[in-house]
Amino acid sequence: MREGAAQLYHMTVRDLRSTLRQPTYVVAALVQPMLWLLLFGQLFTPLMETTPGTAATGSYTVFLTPGVVALTAVFASGWSGVVLVTEMEQGLLNRFLVTPVRRWALIAGRLAQQAIVVLAQAVFVLLIGVSCGARFHGGILILLAFLAAMTLCTIAFASLSNALGLITRSHQTVVAIAQFMVLPLAFLSEIFVPREEMPAWMSAVATVNPVNWLVEIGRQSISEDVEWDDVLGRGCGLLAIALASFWLSTLALRVYQRQV
Structure with missing residues (x-):
């Protein structure tokens, strides 16, 4: 167990160092969500600030903040698999596969790096x-619960993206499927509008x-009356999806290993 934890640590540090060597990526990763918050906030404020679901928060920007997170x-x-495909093409992944590093640590290290980057964002x-x-x-407890739920969501989507990369081995396919998956899920949520304003089928x-589920947990953080039963239920759902997605990505890695 200690050996696996050490391998996980080194793989995480390795991926973080790779990220920090790209200052343009770091700056863009921080600026992009800020632009989403400010631009979407300014765009939709005239339309949404008078609706009951957003008026209760005081302003649409306040309502939007957890959604942008x-x-x-x-x-x-959702783009995590693209980096993995690049490492396949460069032969880096194959080199790791002939080392004693445990297969789950190869995947988990990348997920930990992705979670740290998203946490900073x-x-x-x-x-x-x-x-x-x-x-x-x-309060601080629900805010920490929100960040933990965000980490679980990151692990789930990054795991699925990595599995796609390992199976398809194509940048274009990973990007296309990620966009096909992420955009509908984003717009079929309460990121931009409260549930009351959605058509019945979207609700x-x-x-x-x-x-x-993640957005709902985030909205609890700006509420004075936290509904912990809902937070726990949504959090358990995200945990289950994250574990299933991680298992799927490790399975995809084993399939890839048998094929190379």
Whole structure:
């Protein structure tokens, strides 16, 4: 167990160092969610600020802040498989497969790196939200629960993206499927509009949408009356999806290994 933990640590550090060597990527990763928050906030405020679901939060930007955190997690993790395909093409993955590194650590290290990057983006978005007037009345505990749920969502989507990369071995296919998966899930959630403003069929889909579960937990952080039963239920759902997705990605790695 200790050996596996050490391997996980080294793989995570390795992937983080690779990220930090790309300053343009780091800057873009921080600026993009900030632009989403500010631009979407300004665009939809005249339309949404008078609706009951957003008026209760004081402003649409406050309402939007948890949604942008969720959107950032989903979009960033959905592209994880592209990097894995690049490492396949460069032969790096094959080199790791002939080392004693455990297969789950190869996948988990990448997921940990992705989660750390998304966590940094989330904290940055939350700080921008605070500067725009957002207040997290639920307290530090629900805010930590929100960040934990965001981490689970990141692991789930990054695992699925990695599995796609291992199976298809194609940048274009990973990008196409990721966009096909991420965009509908984002717009079939309460990221931009409250449930009350959705058509009935979209509201029904939102109840089983894992992205919306994350958004709902995030909205609890700006509420003065936290419904912990709902938070626990949504969190358990995200945990189950994250574990299943991680298992699928490790299975895809074993299939890839047998084929090379």
